[in-house]
Each structure stands twice: as C-alpha cells, then as structure tokens.
Amino acid sequence: xxxxxxxxxxxxxxxxxxxxLFSSAVMNYVEMSEHPNAVATDAxxxxxxxxxxxxxxxxxxxxxxxxxxxxxxxxxxxxxxREITLIVTxxxxxxGPGVIHDLYIPQMDVQVYAVPxxxxxxxxxxxxxxxxxxxxxxxxxxxxxxxxxxxEVVAQ
Amino acid sequence: xSAYVTTLTIDGAIxxxxxxxxxxxxxxxxxxxxxxxxxxxxxxxxSEGQFVRDYVAGKPRELGLSIFVNDDAKSLGMRYIVTSLFxxxxxxxxxxxxxxxxxxxxxxLLTPDEYNVLLTEHATLMIYMWAVGSALGxxxxxLPSHLKVFRDIRGVFSSIGYWLWLLGGALILVSHSSxxxxxxxxxxxxxxxxxxxxxxxxxxxxxxxxxxGLIITSITILFIILFDRSPEVKRNQFTLFTWSIxxxxxxxxxxxxxxxxxxALLFYDYFNPIFFTAASHSVLLFTILxxxxxxxxxxxxxxxxxxxxxxIIPKFTGKQIFSYKSGVIGLxxxxxxxxxxxxxxxxxxxxxxAWVLFFSTTSFLVVIPSAxxxxxxxxxxxxxxxxxxxxPMLFVINGIIDFIIGGVVGVMQSxxxxxxxxxxxxxxxxHFHFIFLGITTGISFAAFYMLFPTLSGGRKYDVKLARLxxxxxxxxxxxxxxxxxxxxxxxxxxxxxxxxxxxQPYQLAxxxxxxxxxxxxxxxxxxxxxxxxxxxxxxxxxxxEQVNVISTEMTGGAQ
Numbered sequence: 001x002x003x004x005x006x007x008x009x010x011x012x013x014x015x016x017x018x019x020x021l022f023s024s025a026v027m028n029y030v031e032m033s034e035h036p037n038a039v040a041t042d043a044x045x046x047x048x049x050x051x052x053x054x055x056x057x058x059x060x061x062x063x064x065x066x067x068x069x070x071x072x073x074x075x076x077x078x079x080x081x082r083e084i085t086l087i088v089t090x091x092x093x094x095x096g097p098g099v100i101h102d103l104y105i106p107q108m109d110v111q112v113y114a115v116p117x118x119x120x121x122x123x124x125x126x127x128x129x130x131x132x133x134x135x136x137x138x139x140x141x142x143x144x145x146x147x148x149x150x151x152e153v154v155a156q
Numbered sequence: 157x158s159a160y161v162t163t164l165t166i167d168g169a170i171x172x173x174x175x176x177x178x179x180x181x182x183x184x185x186x187x188x189x190x191x192x193x194x195x196x197x198x199x200x201x202x203s204e205g206q207f208v209r210d211y212v213a214g215k216p217r218e219l220g221l222s223i224f225v226n227d228d229a230k231s232l233g234m235r236y237i238v239t240s241l242f243x244x245x246x247x248x249x250x251x252x253x254x255x256x257x258x259x260x261x262x263x264x265l266l267t268p269d270e271y272n273v274l275l276t277e278h279a280t281l282m283i284y285m286w287a288v289g290s291a292l293g294x295x296x297x298x299l300p301s302h303l304k305v306f307r308d309i310r311g312v313f314s315s316i317g318y319w320l321w322l323l324g325g326a327l328i329l330v331s332h333s334s335x336x337x338x339x340x341x342x343x344x345x346x347x348x349x350x351x352x353x354x355x356x357x358x359x360x361x362x363x364x365x366x367x368x369g370l371i372i373t374s375i376t377i378l379f380i381i382l383f384d385r386s387p388e389v390k391r392n393q394f395t396l397f398t399w400s401i402x403x404x405x406x407x408x409x410x411x412x413x414x415x416x417x418x419x420a421l422l423f424y425d426y427f428n429p430i431f432f433t434a435a436s437h438s439v440l441l442f443t444i445l446x447x448x449x450x451x452x453x454x455x456x457x458x459x460x461x462x463x464x465x466x467x468i469i470p471k472f473t474g475k476q477i478f479s480y481k482s483g484v485i486g487l488x489x490x491x492x493x494x495x496x497x498x499x500x501x502x503x504x505x506x507x508x509x510a511w512v513l514f515f516s517t518t519s520f521l522v523v524i525p526s527a528x529x530x531x532x533x534x535x536x537x538x539x540x541x542x543x544x545x546x547x548p549m550l551f552v553i554n555g556i557i558d559f560i561i562g563g564v565v566g567v568m569q570s571x572x573x574x575x576x577x578x579x580x581x582x583x584x585x586x587h588f589h590f591i592f593l594g595i596t597t598g599i600s601f602a603a604f605y606m607l608f609p610t611l612s613g614g615r616k617y618d619v620k621l622a623r624l625x626x627x628x629x630x631x632x633x634x635x636x637x638x639x640x641x642x643x644x645x646x647x648x649x650x651x652x653x654x655x656x657x658x659x660q661p662y663q664l665a666x667x668x669x670x671x672x673x674x675x676x677x678x679x680x681x682x683x684x685x686x687x688x689x690x691x692x693x694x695x696x697x698x699x700x701e702q703v704n705v706i707s708t709e710m711t712g713g714a715q
Contacts, residue, residue, distance in 0.1 A: 006478060006535055010528075017527045021520045021567075028516055028571040032509070037576045040506030059350060090434075096350045098434050099343040100443075102504065102580055106647025111576040113505040116342065116434030120506040133656060137580025137649045139336045141343060141351045142269050145652035 037111065041119050050085040050123065051078065057101035057114035057136070058093035060143040077152035080129050087121045090114040095141075102138030105151060113138060126153040170330065181224075188225050205312070218613040218696075227311030229380070233297025234611065235318055237604070240289030243325060244597070247281035248677060250274040255670040261657040269349050271653035272334035279337035280359075284366055285325045287457035287592065290600045292370075295377055295401040295460060297607070298467075301701035302395045303385035310376045310384070317372030324366025331358035336651065338450070339363070341432035341442050345425055357426045364419045367412055374405045395703055396483045400463025403491040404456050410495065411452040418445035440505055447498040455494040458591060459487060461599040462529055465552050468602055469533065471699050472549045473540030478532050486528035493522040503575045512572055519570030526563055530556065547622040548602035554630045555602075558594020558637075562587050565641060580651075582662070583644030586637040593633040593673070601625070601680070606700045614692035621683035628676025636669025 046052045053076065054065040064076035078084050090098040098116030105111075105124075112122040126132075136147035189204075196207035208226050217223070219238065223231040254274050257265040266274065300308060335344040335352040339360065344352040381402060394402075421431040422442065432442045466477055477483060499507060499515030507515075533556050537543060565587045569575050578584065608617050640648075643662025648655060655663065 006539065010479070010482065010531055010535065013531050014524070014527065017524065021523055024567075024571060025517050025520045028520075028573070029513060032513060032516075032572045035573065036509060037504060037572065040508060092434075096346045096348070097342045099346065099351065100340050100439065100505075104580055104647070104649070106577065106581075109573060109577050111504045111579055113502075115505060116439055117437045118440070118506060133647070135647070135649045135652075135656075137651075139272075139275075139338070139340075139343075139651045141346070142272065142334070142349055144272070145263075145268065145649075145654040148649075148656065 035123075037122055039121050040115075041121060046085040046087065046121065047083065047123065050083045052085045052087065053078070055086050055088040055103060055114070057088065057090045057098075057103070057140075057147075059095040059099065059141050060136075060147045061093075062103065062134075062136075062147060062149065075149040075152070077154050078126060079156040080126055080153050082156065083123060083125050085121055085123045086110070086112065087119050088112050088114045089119050090116040092116075099140050100138050101136050101140045101147065103134060104137040105132055105134040107132045108151075111137070129153045129155055174326075174330075184221065185225050188222070192225070217610070219611040227315045229296055229300040229305070229308050229311065232311055232314050232318060233293050233295070236289050236293030236296060238293075239318075239322060240286050240293055240600075241604075243281050243285035243289065245677065245681075246329070247278050247286060248674070250278040250281075252670055252674050254278065255667045257653070258655070258663050259667060261655050261660055263653045266653065268653040269334065272336075273332050273353065275651055276334050276336050276359075277329060280328050280363070281325065282592070283337060283453060283457065284328075284363070284370075287596045288370065288453070289321070290596075291401075291404060291457065291460035292373055292377070294397075294464060294600070294603055295404075296373075298701055299377065299380060299398060299401060300384075302398050302703050303381060303389050305380060305384040306386050307384050310379055314373050314376045317369040317376065320365050320369030321373065322369075324362045324364070324369060327362025327365065328359045331355040331362060333359035335359065338443070338446060339419070339422065340446070341422055341425065341439065342429075342434065344422065345429060345432070347426070357423065360419055360423050360426075364416065364423070367416050367419070370408060371412060374408045377401065378405050378409075395463075396466035396477065396480065396487070397460070397463035399484050400459050400466075400487050403487050404459050407452045407456050407459070407491055407495070411449045414445045415449035418442055440502070443502055443505065444498075447501045451498040451501065452494055454588065454591075455490060458595050459490060461555075461595045462487060462490075464599050464603050465533060465555065465595075467700060468548055468552050468599075468606065469536050471606075472544040472546055473536065474542065474544075475536070475540050478535035478539060482528050483532050486525045486532065489525035489528070490522070493518060493525060497522055500570060500575070503572055504579055516570050516572050516575075520567065523563070523567045526559075530560060530563075547619065547626055548605050550623075550626045550630075551598040551602035551605075554626070555594040555598040558590045558598070558633065562590030562594065562637070565590070577647075578644060580649060581644040582640040582648045582650045582666075585650045586640030586644055589633065589640065590637045593629070593637070598629065601629075603700060607698050608687075609694055610696050610698045610701070612688060612692075614694050614696035615687050615690055616694050617687045618683050621679050621686070625676050625679040625683065628672050628679060632669045632672030632674075632676060634669070635672065636666045639663075639665035639669060 052067055056063040061073050063071055063073050065071050088103055090101055092098045101114040103112050103114060108124045108126060110122055110124050112120045130153055132151045132153065134149060134151050136144060140147065192208060193204050196204045199207060201207035205227065208228065217230040217234065219234055223234045253266065254271060257263060257271055263271060333353040333356040335356050344356050344360065346352050347354060347356055381398065425431050430436060432438055466483055470476055496518040497515055499511055500519045503512055543549065565583065569578055605617060605622060609615065639662045643659055648659045648662060
C-alpha cells in the first residue's frame with residue numbers, strides 16, 4: 001500500500017464512518033422526538049385519555065396504583081391498545097430510605113429511573129395481549145434481584 | 157448478637173494479620189534503608205536518595221523487593237505494575253466466585269449480600285487498581301526511556317502517591333461495602349446490610365485517598381514529560397505512547413475534581429445528611445458528578461493501551477506505524493470528545509430532551525477518533541510485508557478484534573431508543589468486558605511479556621505456556637462476553653444475584669467462558685513461576701523501551 005493510496009483509503013473510510021454516524025444521529029433525533037422516555041416532572045400532567053398508573057418503588061418491591069386507586073404489588077395489568085402512562089418515583093420503606101431504582105420492561109422498550117424526590121413519566125402502548133416481564137435494573141441493595149415480576153396486558 | 161461477635165472476631169483477626177504484615181515489611185525496609193545509607197556513605201554520597209538514583213538510573217532493573225524502597229522511575233513503574241497485577245488476580249477471583257454463584261437462578265453459593273460485596277469489589281478494584289494502576293505503571297516504567305530523561309528526581313512524590321493509592325485500594329477491599337462502583341446515594345448512605353454495608357463510609361474514605369494518590373502520581377509523570385526529558389527529544393518526536401499518557405493524565409486531572417468534591421460531600425452526609433437526599437432534590441446531582449468522572453475513567457483505562465499497541469506493532473512488523481499524525485489526532489480527539497459524553501449513562505433518569513439529545517449526539521461523535529485509531533492499526537498491519545506472530549502480537553490482534561466488537565455494540569447504545577432497551581442489562585457488561593479484556597488486560601499482558609527479560613534479569617518465558625495463556629484468555633473472553641451480549645438483548649439484568657430461570661443458558665455459557673479465562677491465568681502464573689526458577693539465559697534488554705527500533709532481529713522480549 002503506497003502512502004498516497006493509504007491516505008485516500010483513510011479519507012474514504014472516515015467519510016463512510018461519518019455518513020453512517022450522521023444518519024444514525026438523525027434517526028435517533030426523529031425517534032426521540034416521537035417517543036420521549038423518562039421525562040422528569042414535579043407535578044405530572046399526563047396526556048388526556050391516557051391510562052395513568054402511579055408506580056412507587058421501595059426496597060424491594062414495586063407498588064402500582066391504578067386510576068381507581070386500587071393498588072397491586074409485584075405485578076400489574078394494563079389494557080391492550082390503549083396509551084399507558086407510568087409515573088414513577090421512589091419512597092422509603094421499613095427496609096430503608098428511598099433509593100434509586102430503574103423500572104425496565106424489555107418487550108415494551110420502556111425504561112425509567114425511580115428517583116426519590118422526583119416523578120419520571122413514560123408513555124407506551126401495548127398492542128398484543130399477554131404476559132411481559134419487568135425488572136429493576138438499577139442496583140438498589142441486598143434483594144435488588146427480587147424486584148421483578150410480570151405485566152399482564154389484558155383485553156379491554 | 158452472635159453474628160455480630162463473629163464479624164467482630166473476623167475483622168479483628170484481619171486487622172491483626174495486616175498489622176503483622178505491615179510490621180514485618182517495616183522491619184525489612186528499615187534494615188534495607190540502613191544498608192543503603194551505609195553503601196551511600198562508603199561511596200562518598202551525602203544523600204542516600206541521590207546515591208540510589210545514580211546507582212540505578214538508566215540501568216535495566218530486575219523485579220525484586222528493592223523496588224518498594226527505591227524511588228527511581230523504573231522501581232516505581234514496576235511497583236505499580238506488580239501491585240496492579242496482584243489486584244487483578246484478587247478481583248478476578250471475586251469475579252469467578254460471582255459466576256459460580258450464578259449457576260442457579262436463585263442465589264446458591266453466595267447470599268445476595270455477599271454477591272453484592274463481591275460485585276462492588278470486583279468493579280472498583282479492577283478499574284482503579286488494575287486498569288489505572290497498570291497504565292500508570294507502564295507510563296512510569298517506559299517514559300523515562302522513551303524521553304531519554306536527563307534527571308530522575310521526582311520519585312519521592314510518586315512514592316507518596318503510590319502508597320496513598322495502595323492504602324485507598326486496601327481500605328476499599330476491607331470495607332466490605334456493597335455500594336457498587338457508582339456509590340449512588342441514598343444507597344451508599346444506608347449503613348446496613350440492606351444498603352451500602354456497615355462500613356460503606358470506609359470505602360468512600362478509601363476512594364478519596366486513592367484519588368489523592370492518583371493525582372499526585374499523574375502530576376509527577378506530567379512533570380517528567382514536560383521538564384525532565386532530554387532537550388534533544390522534541391515534541392514531534394514523542395512516541396505515540398508518550399502522547400497517550402499525556403492525554404490520559406490531562407483527562408485524570410480534568411475529570412476527577414468534581415467527583416472528589418462529590419465524595420467529600422457524600423462523606424459529610426454520613427454525619428448530617430443534607431446534600432444528596434430526597435428532601436434536597438439532589439439525588440441525581442451525585443450521579444452527574446460521578447459520571448463526569450465515570451465516563452472518562454473508561455477512556456483512561458484504554459487510551460494508554462492504545463498507545464502501547466502503537467509501540468508494539470512496529471516491533472513485529474518491522475515497519476513504522478501507518479500514520480504518526482493521525483495517531484496523535486485520534487488519541488487527542490478521543491480525549492476531547494470523551495469529556496462530553498458522560499450523560500449517556502443517565503438517559504433514562506429524566507434528564508430531559510435537550511440534554512439527552514446533546515449527549516447522544518456527542519456519543520456518536522466519539523466514534524470518529526476510535527475509527528481513526530483502529531484504521532491506523534489495521535493499515536499498519538495491512539501494509540507490513542511480514543508480521544511475526546508472537547504472543548504479544550497475538551494479544552494485540554485479539555485486542556483490535558475485541559475492540560471492534562465492543563465498540564460497535566457501544567455506539568449502538570448512543571441511540572436513545574436502543575439505550576432504553578439495553579441500559580442496565582448484560583449488554584453493557586458484555587460491551588465493556590470485550591474492551592477491558594481485549595484492550596486493557598490483553599495489552600497489559602502483551603507489554604508484560606515484552607518486558608519480561610528485563611524484569612526477570614535476562615530470563616525467557618515459556619512460549620508454549622504463554623500461547624496457552626493467550627488462547628484461553630481470548631477464547632474465554634469471547635464466549636463470556638458474547639453470551640452476555642445475547643442474553644442482554646433479551647433483557648437479562650446485570651448486577652443481580654439471581655435471575656429469571658429462562659436466562660440460565662446465557663448465564664451458564666458466560667460462566668463457562670469465565671472459567672476458561674480463569675484457567676488461562678493459571679497458565680500465566682505457572683509460566684512466571686517456572687521461568688523465574690530457570691537461570692538467566694538471554695540479554696536483559698527489551699525492545700519496548702527502545703524508541704524507533706523496528707528491526708525484527710531483537711533478541712529480548714519478542715518471542
């Protein structure tokens with residue numbers, strides 16, 4: 001490989017890398033604008049018509065508060081084909097103070113931190129009924145691994 | 157109550173043993189100091205330090221206990237290299253124990269609490285003691301030769317830095333804290349088994365001391381580069397390894413002050429929690445301060461090894477590196493851009509649209525310098541007429557492959573939608589183990605093998621065992637990290653003592669990989685023991701310390 005040939009090759013290679021990165025960044029911007037994830041709000045105002053569930057993380061349990069004020073712990077269910085808004089925060093429990101948790105539902109591409117003293121909201125819309133697993137993915141103490149369960153998506 | 161008594165007894169015993177060891181060391185060192193001062197007087201020196209420096213300066217040094225008393229650059233370099241290797245084996249054993257406990261979906265060998273302690277220590281020790289320690293070690297060992305320094309007078313400062321660094325590491329090790337290497341409050345403020353562990357405050361103190369040591373040594377190395385180098389070495393004649401160390405040190409000095417302040421405030425919170433509490437709405441503030449350091453640290457752990465690769469390749473291809481200029485530009489851009497991406501660790505914490513967009517765009521940009529660097533390596537190998545496939549060269553080639561895999565997975569995470577799907581899963585673990593095992597660990601071993609004739613005073617290492625060490629490390633790391641990547645894409649969470657049973661196949665595959673790596677390290681230890689017992693048989697020079705040597709006929713180190 002002569003010097004000139006090598007230099008040209010480097011220029012072509014870097015141009016290709018920059019083109020790929022630029023298109024990825026643009027796609028990222030478009031997708032982000034459409035589906036914002038984990039938005040911090042002090043006084044959450046969920047979008048109208050959304051099915052709002054307040055999620056409270058404690059050491060080491062997820063508590064879900066439905067719109068009709070019933071609660072469930074460790075598992076929850078949501079209606080299919082409807083916009084769901086989760087408003088997530090972290091609270092102290094008898095085990096200890098409110099610490100940082102992270103609610104993660106892999107199949108819904110939903111991930112949101114539960115930060116003490118802060119409300120993070122996230123919106124998604126399940127399109128298939130079934131059972132989906134969720135888990136805590138921010139280390140939160142001794143029984144961190146037990147903060148997991150199933151979300152049931154049921155017909156309306 | 158009885159559990160408390162047991163803990164007290166065990167801790168007491170540990171303190172006693174450590175005190176005995178320290179006292180024994182003190183006796184050894186003290187008698188050695190007397191000996192040195194007698195020798196200095198006999199030679200007509202006023203200052204022992206000056207005698208030691210003249211006695212050892214510029215001569216090849218053997219590895220021995222004397223490196224812990226002598227304050228010349230080579231001794232300090234070896235001190236860092238040996239200590240970091242020691243911590244590599246401790247933290248590696250912790251890693252294997254964690255793997256062993258994960259054979260079943262519910263915690264088996266270890267209780268969740270023990271698992272969390274090992275998780276914390278594995279990460280903290282591997283990063284601060286192994287990756288950073290061995291980078292500083294190779295810097296201290298190689299730079300005086302690369303820069304042909306005309307004086308070697310700064311050893312005392314670095315020696316203080318070294319001991320503080322070691323003390324910090326030891327405190328972290330004995331603190332049994334389970335705060336993870338993030339130290340996120342309020343968890344790290346929760347001083348019981350549920351949270352950070354009884355002695356979490358000790359690890360905060362330890363890491364603060366470690367930082368002070370790190371900064372002293374960094375500044376000293378920078379002073380050596382700036383003021384002690386031979387006037388004939390101009391800036392455009394610096395080796396690429398010198399540049400990589402300069403950039404690393406700038407990064408350490410720029411990024412560590414915020415987190416040192418953060419750790420100080422966190423330590424104050426143990427007495428009166430006012431800074432990082434839910435009531436003060438500033439829990440996320442610590443995470444920002446942490447990642448302002450926590451992202452650059454991962455580059456601090458690879459840039460020096462990128463520099464070492466630039467030094468190793470010409471020794472086995474017999475040709476200069478493809479482009480010196482793009483090498484410097486690549487490493488320098490990496491320094492600048494990697495300071496701007498810390499927020500991508502916190503995409504899902506509620507930073508908001510503007511911040512997330514900024515950090516995800518800069519995270520795409522940081523690929524450009526990495527691509528320049530990798531292109532440079534491949535072009536250098538491509539244009540070589542002949543590549544001697546030696547053990548260090550195998551580590552280099554494997555490192556480049558691992559970095560490409562780990563890097564491509566890394567840049568995917570810059571995209572916000574992908575990040576929401578992989579953050580906190582084993583994808584991240586796989587991504588950085590590819591890079592840390594391929595680049596940091598692999599290149600450290602490559603450089604260690606090349607220095608071996610000098611460190612051992614003219615002995616040869618066993619090539620067959622070294623090859624086995626390489627093949628096991630490379631194959632095990634490939635299996636382990638690939639299994640993590642696959643499981644992680646399905647949502648397998650990291651840092652957990654147990655997992656959903658359907659993730660077991662991925663866990664078992666990665667456990668197998670982990671143990672293959674472990675067996676590889678046994679070959680390394682065996683090789684060291686066996687080779688050291690042999691009589692010296694070769695020249696005690698090595699080609700890594702010699703600048704611009706591209707001959708393929710070097711005797712030392714290159715097997």
